[in-house]
Amino acid sequence: xxDKARKKPAKAAKSAATQAPTEPVLLSGGNPQIAKGYxxxxxxxYIAAMPGWKSDVGRRIDEIIVxxxxxxxxxxxxNSPFYGVGDNxxxxxxxxxxxxxxxxxFRGTSLRPVPPGQSKHxxxxxxxxxxxxxDEAQLTDWVKQASELPGERL
Numbered sequence: 001x002x003d004k005a006r007k008k009p010a011k012a013a014k015s016a017a018t019q020a021p022t023e024p025v026l027l028s029g030g031n032p033q034i035a036k037g038y039x040x041x042x043x044x045x046y047i048a049a050m051p052g053w054k055s056d057v058g059r060r061i062d063e064i065i066v067x068x069x070x071x072x073x074x075x076x077x078x079n080s081p082f083y084g085v086g087d088n089x090x091x092x093x094x095x096x097x098x099x100x101x102x103x104x105x106f107r108g109t110s111l112r113p114v115p116p117g118q119s120k121h122x123x124x125x126x127x128x129x130x131x132x133x134x135d136e137a138q139l140t141d142w143v144k145q146a147s148e149l150p151g152e153r154l
Contacts, residue, residue, distance in 0.1 A: 026049075033079050039074060073090075104119075
């Protein structure tokens with residue numbers, strides 16, 4: 001092997017090692033790309049990476065869930081935070097879009113009143129939250145109801 005061939009890999013490794021960490025990538029619609037993980041840390045990383053006003057609303061949603069469901073389980077899967085009870089049983093997830101945050105209730109048709117957004121999945125219902133439109137009392141009620149229903153294994 002000649003000297004030129006030996007130097008290329010070392011140079012490439014050196015430049016990769018000196019690059020500074022970057023902000024999380026925002027996928028289409030502004031959804032943060034966060035590595036899959038279980039627990040509070042990946043969910044908080046997702047919330048911190050939510051663009052603009054969505055980060056503050058995401059933090060408020062997370063606080064409502066934690067306050068309403070003591071001991072709630074958390075994870076990030078498919079670039080979305082999931083909230084559940086028990087072992088891998090999820091009742092709610094979040095996802096960022098360009099102009100709103102979508103809250104997914106996996107057993108949403110069992111909630112009263114039923115959340116407004118329909119899904120192609122028979123039991124799933126959505127709540128789209130736009131800037132300055134978070135109804136904390138209604139969300140708290142739905143979170144309480146949803147956490148008491150059988151969770152979805154995903």
